[in-house]
Amino acid sequence: MSYLEVLEPLVRSLIAPEAPQTDQLARFPRAALDALGEAGLLGLISAGEVGGMGLGLEQACQVVERIARDCPSTAMVVTMHYAGAALIEKYGPAEIRSAIARGEHLTTLAWSETGSRSHFWAPVGTARPDGDDFVLNGNKSMVTSADHADSYVWSSRPAHTPQGASTLWLVDSRAQGLQCPAAFDGLGLRGNASAPVRAEAVRVPASAMLGADGAGGDIMNGDALPVFANLVASTAIGIADGTLQRATQHITASRFAESGEALCDLPTIRAYLARAQLRADQARTLRDDTLAALATGRADAMLRVLEVKAAAAEAALDVTDTAMRMCGGAAFRKEAGIERLFRDARAASIMGPTSDVLYDFIGRALCGLPLA
Numbered sequence: 250m251s252y253l254e255v256l257e258p259l260v261r262s263l264i265a266p267e268a269p270q271t272d273q274l275a276r277f278p279r280a281a282l283d284a285l286g287e288a289g290l291l292g293l294i295s296a297g298e299v300g301g302m303g304l305g306l307e308q309a310c311q312v313v314e315r316i317a318r319d320c321p322s323t324a325m326v327v328t329m330h331y332a333g334a335a336l337i338e339k340y341g342p343a344e345i346r347s348a349i350a351r352g353e354h355l356t357t358l359a360w361s362e363t364g365s366r367s368h369f370w371a372p373v374g375t376a377r378p379d380g381d382d383f384v385l386n387g388n389k390s391m392v393t394s395a396d397h398a399d400s401y402v403w404s405s406r407p408a409h410t411p412q413g414a415s416t417l418w419l420v421d422s423r424a425q426g427l428q429c430p431a432a433f434d435g436l437g438l439r440g441n442a443s444a445p446v447r448a449e450a451v452r453v454p455a456s457a458m459l460g461a462d463g464a465g466g467d468i469m470n471g472d473a474l475p476v477f478a479n480l481v482a483s484t485a486i487g488i489a490d491g492t493l494q495r496a497t498q499h500i501t502a503s504r505f506a507e508s509g510e511a512l513c514d515l516p517t518i519r520a521y522l523a524r525a526q527l528r529a530d531q532a533r534t535l536r537d538d539t540l541a542a543l544a545t546g547r548a549d550a551m552l553r554v555l556e557v558k559a560a561a562a563e564a565a566l567d568v569t570d571t572a573m574r575m576c577g578g579a580a581f582r583k584e585a586g587i588e589r590l591f592r593d594a595r596a597a598s599i600m601g602p603t604s605d606v607l608y609d610f611i612g613r614a615l616c617g618l619p620l621a
């Protein structure tokens with residue numbers, strides 16, 4: 250059975266039916282994560298040598314895209330897990346890699362801070378050497394799966410190398426000195442537990458460092474951004490697809506009593522649908538081209554990486570906005586499921602690097618200027 254055949258029944262029997270409650274109660278989708286772990290899907294990108302499925306970014310994108318059609322909150326939790334797992338696969342210890350492969354370890358990125366805000370590449374949190382250990386202090390502003398993940402891929406200022414932009418750490422979420430001071434009560438992605446995490450004198454061993462001290466910026470750009478940008482884009486594409494599917498169902502089924510015509514008999518409504526479908530298809534095509542550029546080492550791969558998240562995030566905003574208009578008052582009601590996806594779609598464009606930051610980066614890349 251392929252990984253998508255393993256996923257489909259889980260989405261249909263568990264993730265999709267739970268999605269409205271996940272949203273309404275801002276409830277972390279624990280049962281879904283447990284089921285995905287048991288099915289091996291949390292270990293999708295873990296190497297075969299540690300017991301994982303040994304698949305890659307393309308397949309991870311398909312997984313989060315499919316989940317996002319029905320539950321974007323769960324898709325974002327899986328997105329951040331894969332983003333962290335990719336770094337742990339390359340720089341982390343075998344023991345945690347095996348636990349991820351077994352589906353027994355959920356991870357996430359803890360990068361955004363109250364100080365550096367969405368400029369995650371310039372953290373203000375610190376790492377102070379103390380004997381053989383390091384002591385972390387910092388205020389993370391929004392961490393998906395906060396208080397539910399087993400580990401955080403944590404960023405700080407470098408411990409020893411002032412010229413380096415940042416250093417990455419693998420931090421056990423149960424480490425003493427870590428706390429989540431407030432629960433998440435957001436507009437959208439309400440089930441993803443994207444809460445603040447504070448580190449006060451959290452002691453970690455030197456082995457917790459992922460890559461070299463001061464190498465965080467290179468790892469963020471070289472290893473993390475291609476994975477993260479494509480995964481967030483795929484979540485946005487899944488939201489657009491789920492919205493189009495629900496909107497099409499509504500406009501073909503809803504009729505005017507006086508004429509017997511359906512909403513889809515109105516040319517204006519059909520044109521809105523067509524434009525929204527184009528936006529979704531353009532985003533998917535760019536995502537697929539970005540994955541192809543990365544897989545073949547094409548010269549424009551990094552430009553595509555900068556483009557893909559902005560394109561898909563903005564497409565999801567447009568598609569969900571259009572669906573709200575096409576489906577009228579019915580879309581305001583929770584039963585149609587469209588307003589939930591409309592709210593969930595707001596996140597991707599303001600997750601770092603935000604669309605506006607990416608526009609600046611793309612412009613800089615085109616002009617031959619340094620990115621940051």
Ligand SMILES: Cc1cc2nc3c(=O)[nH]c(=O)nc-3n(C[C@H](O)[C@H](O)[C@H](O)COP(=O)(O)OP(=O)(O)OC[C@H]3O[C@@H](n4cnc5c(N)ncnc54)[C@H](O)[C@@H]3O)c2cc1C
Nearest residue numbers: 358359360361366367391392393443596599600601603605
């Ligand atoms: C649902 C959700 C889940 C998240 N999960 C995580 C997570 O797991 N891990 C994590 O580390 N973070 C996470 N984040 C945080 C996210 O990545 C951003 O850091 C956060 O949303 C930025 O919020 P802010 O208020 O600090 O934005 P600000 O940085 O204050 O930005 C405010 C506005 O200014 C614009 N802006 C900022 N800088 C520039 C610039 N240089 N040029 C042009 N415009 C600019 C932005 O585009 C934005 O419109 C999550 C956020 C959300 C919404």
